[in-house]
Amino acid sequence: MPDVTVVVDGREAIVAPDSTILDACASVGSAPPTLCYLASLTPANACRLCVVEVEGERVLAPSCSRTVRDGMRISTASERVTHARRMVLEFLGSSVDLSQAPDLQGLMAQYGADPSRFAGGAAVEGEPLVDNPLFVRAMDRCVLCYRCVSACGVDAQWTFAIAVAGRGFGAHIATEFEGGLPASACVYCGNCVGVCPTNALQPRSEYELRRAGLWRTEDQTITETICGYCGVGCTLELHVQDNRIVRVTSPFDNQVTAGSLCVKGRFGHEFVHVDEDTPVDRALRRARS
16 A cells, blocks of 8 residues: 655654554654553553644544544644643642652653642552562552553463453552452563553562662663573663662563563572672662561
């Protein structure tokens, strides 16, 4: 099929006919902000942060999943679009803790969002769920972006250990029958942790260091290496603080992993520091004792 021509913010974009509006906008440097969208996952259409205005259409269009059509005229920063994004950010900020979501905090400042306008609404509350040694769930930071559900399902792991339960204000991410992770089908690959945009899911090591006041993102270095556990050749990003590996991720644009890892690749790094006795190691031992 022939390519499609659309106009984005006054600039012509020529893209493949199966491209999304987001693809077209990105091709001319006007990509809208996203939250629930991730290139390696099926679009969930959950957050509506990426909406754009299409000339002649009554409602704003989600750019992450809407495909282009020839002759479309798209506005990514109209007054209507800006207002919609500001409202989405304010609703999120008024109901969940976004203190560990720097990207969303940046968007808050960019769009002048003021979550306090909705203070006193239905806020998500609850203590972090610490029921396994590998990662922690803090549902008071969950924005229901569905990324973790997609990563646990057909887009990556095919484990289906978690899903969205409840409706309306009661909607939340849950395991089968609301049991703990050890009693679920979870294989602890941590791919849900890797895709979480708000740190509602985080490695146990990071959680313990934050609780001890020792987590310092600004002092961390990231080194790429190849996982040595098997022959697949997954690329690892080692986040190192005080000469200690404190978190492991993988690049989303990597052709081998697309951001996904197994339990050994993501969490099997403790042996590197088994005989060490740094302040970070002591803090982790105290927190886990």
